[in-house]
Amino acid sequence: MNKKVLIVEDDMALFNMYSVELKIKGYDVLNINDGLQALPKAKDYQPDIVLLDIMLPGMNGLNILTELKSDPQTTEIPVIMLTNYGSEDNVKKALESGAADYIMKYKILPSELSDKIDAVLGTSTDSDVKIAI
Numbered sequence: 426m427n428k429k430v431l432i433v434e435d436d437m438a439l440f441n442m443y444s445v446e447l448k449i450k451g452y453d454v455l456n457i458n459d460g461l462q463a464l465p466k467a468k469d470y471q472p473d474i475v476l477l478d479i480m481l482p483g484m485n486g487l488n489i490l491t492e493l494k495s496d497p498q499t500t501e502i503p504v505i506m507l508t509n510y511g512s513e514d515n516v517k518k519a520l521e522s523g524a525a526d527y528i529m530k531y532k533i534l535p536s537e538l539s540d541k542i543d544a545v546l547g548t549s550t551d552s553d554v555k556i557a558i
Contacts, residue, residue, distance in 0.1 A: 431472035446535035460484030479508040494523040
């Protein structure tokens with residue numbers, strides 16, 4: 426069964442860019458673009474990992490992270506903050522609140538993101554597919 430990724434991101438171009446790569450790597454990907462929907466969807470979908478932006482309509486990602494980590498149904502789900510807001514305060518608060526990693530969007534390629542997810546989950550999505558040249 427494929428690992429499930431919930432991406433909480435309101436920029437559909439970024440979501441599409443990340444989801445294409447993640448689907449190629451064998452992940453099932455779901456997007457939520459409103460912060461208020463993140464916790465209920467995480468409870469319902471039970472993803473293996475959440476990629477969470479900070480600036481979202483409805484509720485900011487740091488507050489969502491706190492809710493995810495304080496709810497027994499979602500507390501064990503790893504969360505990677507994926508944002509362009511890298512102030513020292515945001516990074517510190519996210520990591521202290523239980524984020525597994527804090528990634529700046531502009532510093533990571535989609536293929537590198539899938540490697541980060543693999544590292545956090547302790548898995549590898551690279552299959553035994555061989556490409557003949």
